[in-house]
Amino acid sequence: MTYxxxxxxxxxxxxxxxxxxxxxxSIEGDDLALFCRNGSDLLVRFLEIADFAIxxxxxxxxxxxxxxxxxETVEELYFNQxxxxxxxxxGELLIHASGVAILGEVxxxxxxxxxxxxxLATAFxxxxxxxxxxxxxxxxxxxxxxxxxxxxxxxxxxxDSAEALLQMExxxxxxxxxxxxxxxxPHLGEPAPLAALFVLERSDKIAEVxxxxxxxxxxxxxxxxxxxxxxxxxxxRIERHFDRLIxxxxxxxCFRLDYPRDFARLxxxxxxxxETLRGKKDSx
Amino acid sequence: xxxxVSPSVVTRDVAGEIMLLxxxxxxxxxxxxxxxxxxxxxxxxxTLDAVLERLGNEFDVSPIKLRADADALIRDLAENxxxxxxx
Numbered sequence: 001m002t003y004x005x006x007x008x009x010x011x012x013x014x015x016x017x018x019x020x021x022x023x024x025x026s027i028e029g030d031d032l033a034l035f036c037r038n039g040s041d042l043l044v045r046f047l048e049i050a051d052f053a054i055x056x057x058x059x060x061x062x063x064x065x066x067x068x069x070x071x072e073t074v075e076e077l078y079f080n081q082x083x084x085x086x087x088x089x090x091g092e093l094l095i096h097a098s099g100v101a102i103l104g105e106v107x108x109x110x111x112x113x114x115x116x117x118x119x120l121a122t123a124f125x126x127x128x129x130x131x132x133x134x135x136x137x138x139x140x141x142x143x144x145x146x147x148x149x150x151x152x153x154x155x156x157x158x159x160d161s162a163e164a165l166l167q168m169e170x171x172x173x174x175x176x177x178x179x180x181x182x183x184x185x186p187h188l189g190e191p192a193p194l195a196a197l198f199v200l201e202r203s204d205k206i207a208e209v210x211x212x213x214x215x216x217x218x219x220x221x222x223x224x225x226x227x228x229x230x231x232x233x234x235x236x237r238i239e240r241h242f243d244r245l246i247x248x249x250x251x252x253x254c255f256r257l258d259y260p261r262d263f264a265r266l267x268x269x270x271x272x273x274x275e276t277l278r279g280k281k282d283s284x
Numbered sequence: 285x286x287x288x289v290s291p292s293v294v295t296r297d298v299a300g301e302i303m304l305l306x307x308x309x310x311x312x313x314x315x316x317x318x319x320x321x322x323x324x325x326x327x328x329x330x331t332l333d334a335v336l337e338r339l340g341n342e343f344d345v346s347p348i349k350l351r352a353d354a355d356a357l358i359r360d361l362a363e364n365x366x367x368x369x370x371x
Contacts, residue, residue: 022310216299217314224312235307239294242305242312246298 001090003059005078010065013051017043022232027114027202033081035230042230044082050074052082054230059086076178079152081228084136088228089237093244096226097137097197099148100124101188102277105195106148108137109257110226115200116261119161122185123266124273126165130186131155136228139194139248146194146252153181153189164263194252195277199226201258209259209272219254220245253280287358288368289327304366311364318343318350319357326367332358 022035036043042054050065050073061082063074084094097110098121109120121131133151140147155178162168162177166185181187199214199222214222223245232238255276259269292308302320304313315323318339325335336354340347361367 215301217301217303220298220303221312221314232310235292238307238310239305242294242296242303246296246303249298 001059001087003061003083003086005061005063005083007071007074008062008064010067010069013045013048013064013066016045022229025112027112032113035232044085046077046081050077052078054082054086056089059090061086072178073176076154076156076176080135080156084138084228085230087138088241089230091240093139093141093241093248094228095137095139095223096135096228098134099132099137099194100129101132101192102129102195102274103281104192105277106132106192107195107273107277108148108197109200110197110222111200112226114158115202117200118155118157119165120200120266120269122155122157122161122165122179124270125155125181125185125187127267127270128186129270130188131181132188132192140191141244141247141251144251146248147191148194149191150187150189153187155179155181155185161263165266196280197223197248197252197254198257198273199254201256202261203258206258206260209265209268210257211272211276212256214254214256216246216249219249222254223248287326287332289323290366290368293366295323295327306364306366309365311366313361313364313366315357318345318353322354322357 016034016036017038018036020034020036023031024033026032031047034045038053041056044052044054048066049069050063053062061078063078065074088094095110096112097108098117099106099108100121109117111117118134121134125131132148134155136151138149140149156176157179159177162179166179168177179185227241229238229241259265290306293304293306296303302315302323321339322335332354336350340350358367362369
């Protein structure tokens with residue numbers, strides 16, 4: 001499938017053409033994006049950042065940035081959020097997750113914006129485990145095995161993560177700083193088999209790193225919550241998507257990962273995740 | 285009272301549990317083994333009283349607890365528009 005993308009000059013974002021039929025929320029419960037119908041086409045608004053008009057019939061995307069939004073931010077949103085929505089619409093399986101390669105296989109970290117996906121990907125990369133993607137994890141199923149596609153060699157970090165992990169003086173736009181892969185932050189440029197999925201939780205009083213296995217139905221519920229779905233009112237696509245998520249949960253172990261949100265504790269998270277994967281390999 | 289399954293709900297057997305997906309509202313729901321039995325019975329058109337009498341004979345659970353659990357489940361399902369009540 002071919003997708004086309006173009007950016008228009010910045011404009012103040014006007015009223016939405018109709019009430020939203022779907023929305024994305026941050027981990028704090030705030031609106032991040034609203035989904036509306038505009039005739040036969042769809043409009044995705046990232047609040048105060050940009051509008052993406054999606055031509056469903058010709059798979060075209062036209063972005064209109066808000067007055068204070070840079071072209072780079074719009075490009076990131078297109079590749080990490082809007083393109084995954086279209087790919088999902090065309091039958092591919094994508095979830096809101098980052099992915100890193102550990103022991104030759106991928107550990108994926110699932111969660112909404114603010115859950116820690118990019119921070120974990122960066123911390124693992126700095127520890128020598130290359131990242132495959134920052135978000136919009138693409139899963140392929142072939143010959144009984146799920147694999148993860150490599151995507152763009154960029155990470156988008158909140159300013160506090162950029163400062164703590166990379167000692168960057170942050171000029172983050174809308175709270176996110178784009179960081180390129182390099183010698184210190186390795187990126188894996190090829191697909192790799194998927195080993196495990198970790199759903200990121202954020203309990204207030206968690207004192208230690210905690211990893212626990214989710215049941216298959218619990219995993220399906222988590223995948224549903226963190227999927228890319230362009231049109232939640234398209235029954236046929238939702239049913240097919242549901243079946244693919246069940247297939248994923250039947251094949252790949254899924255864990256709940258909770259940890260204190262303290263940068264000094266990230267080495268402990270890395271150790272716990274790698275130990276979990278070693279345990280999985282040993283049991284195979 | 286008869287409880288009818290919403291026509292927009294699809295079900296899948298996932299690792300011994302039943303998962304419900306409402307295609308109209310995009311909501312999904314997992315059922316434990318007793319909940320799954322109740323759901324299957326509702327799908328087949330059995331009344332709730334008949335279902336509970338049968339489950340009381342099949343499972344080692346008191347009729348009072350079974351009724352309370354079933355009522356709570358039906359309330360949950362109804363609130364999520366997964367079942368419709370009909371007289």
